[in-house]
Structures are given as C-alpha cells and as structure tokens.
Amino acid sequence: HTNSVSLSPAAWYPLGRIVGGTVYPGLMVTAGLIHYVLNLLHITVHIRDVCVFLAPVFSGLTSIATFLLTRELWNQGAGLLAACFIAIVPGYISRSVAGSFDNEGIAIFALQFTYYLWVKSVKTGSVFWAIGCCLSYFYMVSAWGGYVFIINLIPLHVFVLLLMQRYSRRVYIAYSTFYIVGLVLSMQIPFVGFQPIRTSEHMAAAGVFALLQAYAFLQYLKDRLTRQEFQTLFFLGVSLAAGAVFLTVIYLTYTGHIAPWSGRFYSLWDTGYAKIHIPIIASVSEHQPTTWVSFFFDLHILVCTFPAGLWFCIKNINDERVFVALYAISAVYFAGVMVRLMLTLTPVVCMLSAIAFSSVFEHYLGDDMKRESPPIEDSSDEDDKRNSGNLYDKAGKVRKHVSEQEKTEEGLGPNIKSIVTMLMLMLLMMFAVHCTWVTSNAYSSPSVVLASYNNDGSxxxxxxxxxxxxxxxxxxxxxxxxxxxxxxxxxxxxxxxxxxxxxxxxxxxxxxxxxxxxxxxxxxxxxxxxxxxxxxxxxxxxxxxxxxxxxxxxxxxxxxxxxxxxxxxxxxxxxxxxxxxxxxxxxxxxxxxxxxxxxxxxxxxxxxxxxxxxxxxxxxxxxxxxxxxxxxxxxx
Structure with a gap:
C-alpha cells in the first residue's frame, strides 16, 4: 500500500483518493527532504527513522522559537523559562513524542516561528522580517489546517492596534507585505488552492487589509488638511471603508462567490452545531469540550500562573504585547471548546507563565543582585549626608533613622524574599515532576499498543x-x-x-x-x-x-x-x-x-x-x- 501515487486505489475503495488534493504536504516533504539531505551528506539513515524522530527534533526547534518570541515580548530570562516550560509540558509532548508522525508535530514550530517573525516585523517595520514571516506562514499552510488561526489572529492584532490608535508606518509595512505575499504563497498548496480568496475564514484578513489602506491614506492627508477637516474626514472615511468592506463580504457570500464558514470552523462558535449537523466531526474524541481535569493534566501549575503573566503584559502594554494578549484570550476560548486545540493554547501559556515567574524572580532577587554590585554615588546620597541633622524628608514626614532602615531591610524583607523564592522553586520542581510522570505514563505508549494496570500495580x-x-x-x-x-x-x-x-x-x-x-x-x-x-x-x-x-x-x-x-x-x-x-x-x-x-x-x-x-x-x-x-x- 502506498500513497505516493496521485490516485490511491488502495484507499477509499472503490472511489480511490486523490492524495495531493486531500492532504497537507508539509509533513511528507519535510521528512523526505531531511532524508535526502542526510543521504546526500553520506549519513545513511532509513526513512522510517527520520519519520520516528521528526517530532522530537521539531520540538527542540519549537523551544528555540518560543525563546525568541518571548525574548521579543519581555526579556531574555523570560525567554529561557518559556523554552524550558514548552520543552517538558505534557500539552505539547503529547504530540511530539518519538513516533508521532503527525501534522501537529511540525506545525507548532511553524506557528511559533511565524508569530516571532510577525512580532519582529511589527517592531522594526522591516520588509525583510515581513518576508520571513510570509515564508514561515507558507510552511505552516503546507503543514496543518490550523494556519487559519494565524490568518485570523494577525489581522485581529492589526485591527485592535487601529482601534487603540497605535497605527504606525511599521504596522502598515508589516501587514501589507504579509497579506499580499502570504496570500500568494498560501495559494500554491494544492489542498488550499483558491480558498484564501473564496472562503469566509479568510475574509477577515482581506477586510483588515482594505481598512488599513484607507486608514493609511487618511493619515497621509493629515498634513494637508486643517485639524477640524481632518477629524471629520477621518471618522467619515474609516466608517465608510469599514461599512463597504462588511457589505461587500456579505454580498459576495450571499451570491455564492465566497463560501460560508465550513462546519469544522462554525462548530468552534456554536458548540452544539457539529452534533446536530455534522456528527462525523463531533464523533471524534479530540473534538469534545475540554474538562478542567484536562487543563490541569496537560498544563499543571501553568494554568494558575499564566493569568499573572497576561496581567504583567497588559500593565506594560505595547504593540507586541497587544498581540500576545489577543493570542492568549482567543487560545483559551478555543481550547475550552475543543480538546484538540489545547495544542494551540500550550505555547502561549508557557510564554505568559514564564513572564510571570521571571517578573517575580526579578522583583525578589533583583535587589540582592544590585546590593552585591558596588554602590553608585549620586546627588541624593550627598544631600542626605549634608542634611543628616534634618529629621524631616521633603514630604514633611518624619525621616527614619539609618539604623531603623537597616533593621527593616535585614529583618522582614530578606525573610519574605527567601520564602517567596523557595515557594517559586518548589512550584517549578513540582511542575517538572508532574511533566515527567504524565509523559512516562500517559504519552509514551503507541496508540496501537495499550497498557493497563492491575490492583497490585502490575x-x-x-x-x-x-x-x-x-x-x-x-x-x-x-x-x-x-x-x-x-x-x-x-x-x-x-x-x-x-x-x-x-x-x-x-x-x-x-x-x-x-x-x-x-x-x-x-x-x-x-x-x-x-x-x-x-x-x-x-x-x-x-x-x-x-x-x-x-x-x-x-x-x-x-x-x-x-x-x-x-x-x-x-x-x-x-x-x-x-x-x-x-x-x-x-x-x-x-x-x-x-x-x-x-x-x-x-x-x-x-x-x-x-x-x-x-x-x-x-x-x-x-x-x-x-x-x-x-x-x-x-x-x-
């Protein structure tokens, strides 16, 4: 039995199946290319071994992509923690164990790397990074149907930036390049074809592109009009552009030029739709709603810490942190609707939890690190020395004696820092133990060989x-x-x-x-x-x-x-x-x-x-x- 021919007679008898038109080719092309390159370098490896170890290799690449993305969003320390989290978290290991030759094994790397390049292009406004984002998006389209998540999340990010009046030339260059080049590249995949211009799942991206052009044109007119004229024209122009895009999409959908939302995606919004209209989707165990036990089983303590990371991002908001906030909110919703989409939630949970842990460690360990460094003389210290006899500070409050300040720092402060640090380290240790146990007991067995336990533990x-x-x-x-x-x-x-x-x-x-x-x-x-x-x-x-x-x-x-x-x-x-x-x-x-x-x-x-x-x-x-x-x- 082989799927290498264009029409496979050994599957879907007596109809046959056109393999090229019914499968995403990215997984097979990746495995075949790695096998070809290794043999070209005279490293003799069987194609079976390449398929077995493809997912673990790409999980390592996913850790690197997560590090890069988190570093762009926060700092290098948070990036290292995020890479450690996603390397062992059960929610991702379930799809990246050896022998898991599936689309999701390479798709999460493509997802994270596309988001990293998008954030980089928004921060720099560089066409180079935007083209890199398009190429990564093209690889994601070739690998998994979850690329629809990208082509809706990035336009949502741009739209929210416009609403927050955070428009800039950097955003315009990044999104215009991404949409045009990414659209053309995605249409080269046979299984996708003309879907990016004919289905409702892709219309949000087209609408935001049109709205962004109108917004940019009005910004161009800003310097050539008076303030009152510009405000009137701006609100009128944006409203007309948004209304025109919305009505055009409705008209084309009604006339049949644009296909309506497919049942697979419509079931994400109406949770009871699939059971009634498309039972084949609802019959899959991966498409059932997620229970709280599943969240804890796959994410452990990260479930509790990632809202804190989200709060840190919202508290210190900028263009790229708007993106990760939208990513987190949408991924939480979709993971709650469908067990399978826990996979898209796991990376952002690791990133935001890493930001939370990193911020706590910086707050409670940062002072000790600064104290170890040599003190820096500044003007405020000289003023304190000169006015040492003054018992009142600038606000008129009684100034603490130097010995009292030292007692406060050496008493309760260091104890709290030590307690919090130990608690954080204990949580991380428990997380590592849980991940090891879940991986060895739940996700290490092949799907065709099942294991069960007797009452005596055998x-x-x-x-x-x-x-x-x-x-x-x-x-x-x-x-x-x-x-x-x-x-x-x-x-x-x-x-x-x-x-x-x-x-x-x-x-x-x-x-x-x-x-x-x-x-x-x-x-x-x-x-x-x-x-x-x-x-x-x-x-x-x-x-x-x-x-x-x-x-x-x-x-x-x-x-x-x-x-x-x-x-x-x-x-x-x-x-x-x-x-x-x-x-x-x-x-x-x-x-x-x-x-x-x-x-x-x-x-x-x-x-x-x-x-x-x-x-x-x-x-x-x-x-x-x-x-x-x-x-x-x-x-x-």
Whole structure:
C-alpha cells in the first residue's frame, strides 16, 4: 500500500483518493527532504527513522522559537523559562513524542516561528522580517489546517492596534507585505488552492487589509488638511471603508462567490452545531469540550500562573504585547471548546507563565543582585549626608533613622524574599515532576499498543491491534478489501497492507455514512451494501471479554448518527433506543439494535463462550495476558 501515487486505489475503495488534493504536504516533504539531505551528506539513515524522530527534533526547534518570541515580548530570562516550560509540558509532548508522525508535530514550530517573525516585523517595520514571516506562514499552510488561526489572529492584532490608535508606518509595512505575499504563497498548496480568496475564514484578513489602506491614506492627508477637516474626514472615511468592506463580504457570500464558514470552523462558535449537523466531526474524541481535569493534566501549575503573566503584559502594554494578549484570550476560548486545540493554547501559556515567574524572580532577587554590585554615588546620597541633622524628608514626614532602615531591610524583607523564592522553586520542581510522570505514563505508549494496570500495580500490555493486523496480513489475499469503521483505516492500510473502504482522512462524508449504514442495518440489508462495495472482510473491535471501553459498540451510536445524516429514511437514531430512551445491549435492548450487523458480529457466540469456558475465565486471574483469537467474518 502506498500513497505516493496521485490516485490511491488502495484507499477509499472503490472511489480511490486523490492524495495531493486531500492532504497537507508539509509533513511528507519535510521528512523526505531531511532524508535526502542526510543521504546526500553520506549519513545513511532509513526513512522510517527520520519519520520516528521528526517530532522530537521539531520540538527542540519549537523551544528555540518560543525563546525568541518571548525574548521579543519581555526579556531574555523570560525567554529561557518559556523554552524550558514548552520543552517538558505534557500539552505539547503529547504530540511530539518519538513516533508521532503527525501534522501537529511540525506545525507548532511553524506557528511559533511565524508569530516571532510577525512580532519582529511589527517592531522594526522591516520588509525583510515581513518576508520571513510570509515564508514561515507558507510552511505552516503546507503543514496543518490550523494556519487559519494565524490568518485570523494577525489581522485581529492589526485591527485592535487601529482601534487603540497605535497605527504606525511599521504596522502598515508589516501587514501589507504579509497579506499580499502570504496570500500568494498560501495559494500554491494544492489542498488550499483558491480558498484564501473564496472562503469566509479568510475574509477577515482581506477586510483588515482594505481598512488599513484607507486608514493609511487618511493619515497621509493629515498634513494637508486643517485639524477640524481632518477629524471629520477621518471618522467619515474609516466608517465608510469599514461599512463597504462588511457589505461587500456579505454580498459576495450571499451570491455564492465566497463560501460560508465550513462546519469544522462554525462548530468552534456554536458548540452544539457539529452534533446536530455534522456528527462525523463531533464523533471524534479530540473534538469534545475540554474538562478542567484536562487543563490541569496537560498544563499543571501553568494554568494558575499564566493569568499573572497576561496581567504583567497588559500593565506594560505595547504593540507586541497587544498581540500576545489577543493570542492568549482567543487560545483559551478555543481550547475550552475543543480538546484538540489545547495544542494551540500550550505555547502561549508557557510564554505568559514564564513572564510571570521571571517578573517575580526579578522583583525578589533583583535587589540582592544590585546590593552585591558596588554602590553608585549620586546627588541624593550627598544631600542626605549634608542634611543628616534634618529629621524631616521633603514630604514633611518624619525621616527614619539609618539604623531603623537597616533593621527593616535585614529583618522582614530578606525573610519574605527567601520564602517567596523557595515557594517559586518548589512550584517549578513540582511542575517538572508532574511533566515527567504524565509523559512516562500517559504519552509514551503507541496508540496501537495499550497498557493497563492491575490492583497490585502490575502492568498488562494489550497488543491485540497489532496482532490482528498481522493476522490479516498473513491470512488474507493481497487484493482483499476490508470494511471497517474509519478509525482503523490508516492502521489497516499501513500494518495489514490491505485495501480499505474508508480511513482517517474524512474527506467524503457520504461514503463513511454508507459504511455506517451497513454496520447499523440488519444482515440481509448489510449484505447487499457490502456486495455492492466488493467487500471481502469486515473488521470490528470488540472489548466485551476484557472490558475494553473503546470498542465499536461504544462508538456505534456515532455510526448511526452519521448514517442518519445521509440516509434518514432507512436509519433513525431513535430506533436503537428502548421505549424508555435507554441504549442497552442486553436482551432488553431495541430489536433493531439486537439484529444489526455490528451487534451480531460483536456478540457472536458470546454467551456460549461464557458458559463453556468458565474454567478458562477463572484462569484469567492467573493469566492476565490471555486474549481471544481475532475473528474475521468472510463475505462469500
């Protein structure tokens, strides 16, 4: 099985899939380029090793980019702390462990580096830094669909700067260059194409660009008009420009020239939209709302400290700190809506927490550092010496005696500094311990090999997925076509090397719905669908014997909902519930559920096994690694 050809016949059978038009190429191009360069330098490395270690290498680059960005926003000390935080924080390690060959592994580096170059271009007003920002943005577009976050956050930054009357020639040069060059570069990616000028997700950037040109033109007229004329023309011109941009976007959207917000992005604003209209998006566990436990699990103490960093930035506001404040606020909202977007929140949390810790350390350790340096004589000290007999200061208050001042500094002050410093260091130590524990226990196992723990602390390794795919590879024909739910498509193609009907590239909802319809129909109806699709084998995951909760029965309602969206006359979700509204898989369950293909395959001879193999089930207590042999159903 290979995805190197333009049309892959071994995926999405019988439709095939145009790989170049349905995937972001950045990840594969990066891995291929690294492999080519290393072999060009006569460093013999297998492409598999490059793929395995690509994410950890880029996580190191992400730490460097985070250091550079935080240094531009605050200072070098905060940058070093931010780099240390993002190097070990679980929220990012979850996508950057060895073997995680996924778009997010390289995308967060591109995200942070693009933001660094944007801040640099705003601070300097240099076309050089703006062009660098465009190139980094181009790489981000090639790598991940999250580039939409960039193309909306940077225009928002410019718009807020205009509202705050912080317009400058630097902002004009930076954004005009970024929008024009970045737009042209992003359209070179085949999967993106003309979306930057035809979809609503990109219209905010175009609107801000037009508004910025109008604003700059009015600023140009400022020196040529009187103050009263300029104020009248300015407010009128800006209002007309904003109104014209808004009405133009509405008109083009209404006439169909601009596509409306896609469901994937609309679900970020209306959290209940996907469950009703696009169940395939809502069915993914990564698209569920984030719980407070997840925030603490992935970020630990940084959850509590990053609002302090945000407060420090707002207190000492400037152009680039406006950007990080907008970044933080928007990322917090999106991470709360969707678990997957915790990844975009993690970098800004690390940066702002680093600013908070850095500011505290500077405040409580800065005086000691200054005291160690040689004292500098100034005029105020000479005045104090000359007027030592005066007991009143300039405000008329009683001046403290020198000995009292020394007692105050040597008494309570140093103790407070020591206590606060120790507390900060203890928090950082606890954070490091938590990150190490989470990484080793939650994020170090591959997704196809699961680990569980017994009451006595011993660990069981569940390797059924890999063994089942190996069984398929060894015991089925090379041209066999396997029907399964889309969750297992990539694994079957990559590990079993067999043709699949659907996979994790969920570009065709109707074809996935047809597979869902087959799973949720009775055997005779499902047989007709499978014969029409040339299915040879059906693969399902059933965890009833060992209590595995991630099996297909637990996902079954999502199959029904997705099928109902395309086939509402044949499939209705309510039919799979009892009259009391319960979803039951025992004898009291819905008759339609008990006769559907998924249920019949999952519980095939399940009762007989429980009755016949009582002694074997008891033996499970001493042999916890026992597992049933995978059963594959053949369609003749």
């Amino acid at each position: 660990r069981n390794i569940l390797d059924d997925f890999r063994e089942a795919y190996y069984w398929l590879r060894q015991n089925t024909e090379e041209q066999a076509r396997v029907m399964s739910w889309w969750d297992y498509g990539y694994q079957i193609a990559g590990m079993a090397n067999r043709t699949t009907l659907v996979d994790n590239n969920t570009w065709n909802n109707s074809h996935i719905a047809l597979v869902g319809k087959a799973m949720s129909s009775n055997e005779s109806a499902a047989y007709e669908i499978m014969r029409a699709l040339d299915v040879d084998y059906v693969l399902i995951i059933f965890g009833g014997v060992i209590g595995y909760s991630g099996d297909d029965i637990n996902k079954f309602l999502w199959m029904v909902r997705i099928a109902e969206g395309e086939h509402p006359k044949e499939i209705r979700e309510s039919d799979y519930f009892t009259p009391q509204g319960e979803f039951r898989v025992d004898k009291a369950g819905s008759p339609i559920l008990l006769n559907c293909l998924m249920y019949k395959m999952s519980y095939y001879r399940f009762g007989e096994m429980q009755v016949r193999d009582v002694q074997l089930c008891v033996h499970l207590q001493t042999a916890p690694n026992w597992r049933p042999v995978p059963v594959t159903w053949t369609v003749d």
